[in-house]
Amino acid sequence: MKVTKEQLFKRQITLSEIGNEGQQKLQGASVLVVGCGGLGSPIAVQLAASGIGKIHLVDFDVVDITNLHRQVFYSLDDVGKSKAKCLSNFIQQRTPFTEVSFSNTSVTKTNVFELILEADVVIDGTDSLPTKYLLNDACVLKEKPLVYGSLYKFDGYVASYNLLMKDGSYSTNLRDAFPIMATDIPNCEEAGTLNSIVSLIATQQVNEVLKIVTGVGKPLSNELLVYNSLHNSQLKMKLQSSISKKEIESIFESETYFDASCEVQNPDWLMSANEFKKIILDTERSRSVEIISVLENLETPFDVNQTFTISQLEQNEFTPIQNQNYVLVCKKGLTSYKATKLLKEKFPEAKILSLSGGINTF
Secondary structure, three states: OOOOHHHHOHHHHHOOOOHHHHHHHHHOOEEEEEOOOOOHHHHHHHHHHHOOOEEEEEOOOEOOHHHOOOOOOOOHHHOOOEHHHHHHHHHHHHOOOOEEEEEOOOOOOOOHHHHHOOOOEEEEOOOOHHHHHHHHHHHHHHOOOEEEEEEEEOEEEEEEEOOEOOOOOEOOOHHHHOOOOOOOOOOHHHHOEOHHHHHHHHHHHHHHHHHHHHOOOOOOOOEEEEEEOOOOEEEEEEOOOOOOHHHHHHHHHHOOOOOHHHOOOOHHHEEOHHHHHHHHHOHHHHOOEEEEEOOOOOOOOOOOOEEOOHHHHHOOOOOOOOOOEEEEEOOOOOHHHHHHHHHHHHOOOOEEEEEOOHHHHO
């Protein structure tokens, strides 16, 4: 079916604050969406539907069955396929006036500047604290606006960082809100999340992008919006600049922004699902292995001997017994690998392995 821009965007153009001029601004804008999961996928679709001219999607991950309850633009047929490619295909079928492209890669210190180069607005739709700080620092250094979104259980956080102000200065950034990168905050895999809060925060981020591009309304500059879905309550935290561009430049030079979920895992530190199943089905062999969950309240199809979270391991609350075999488990094998690596660094001779792929392989 052949349609015109006037037909497709009629309801939006009808708004006097937007009109044809605002619609042209949207059409001329280029947006980078990093992360094609719970936040990034609805953000990209809604922005394309609003008439953003160019969208580039970045995500290294594939669609997992556990994604579908909140990542509603993927189907059962997409499981195992590239998120960025599937989302790009969906957008291409729906929005003829948006040029969409994608990269099947993780954002790293070596490629971040290249990825944000052509973007008028960068959108953080990730579930990774190191990546969030990497995007923030890169956007500060290259003077790019960053629309931030984050989730924790029933809470959501939104802000527009590093906006150019009328006096030529730039608004606050992520390090003004949270100066130090926390290491003990679980992601949605570990803490869980409700699909409604994901959609709410994604829509708030879309709203920020539309305001920034069209110049209509007041973006969330120098403030952080915190929304709680259980009580339908929200508050705005005022932010003040506390770190200079020069200081962020120094941080960028020294920081690795390493994220274990994007790491190539050492096969010598892994136990395959098949081998693990053989052990737990063999009564004699199972006595020689102690199974440790690295997530609290992890529901497993087998018994675990004890639970130690990453923060507990970092605080040295667990010491492996000599010659004892351990298998660390989590949902996808990411947190357990991170824990295995941590313990191997402290106890290089310890017999510790991570369950490859986690309990999702069962």
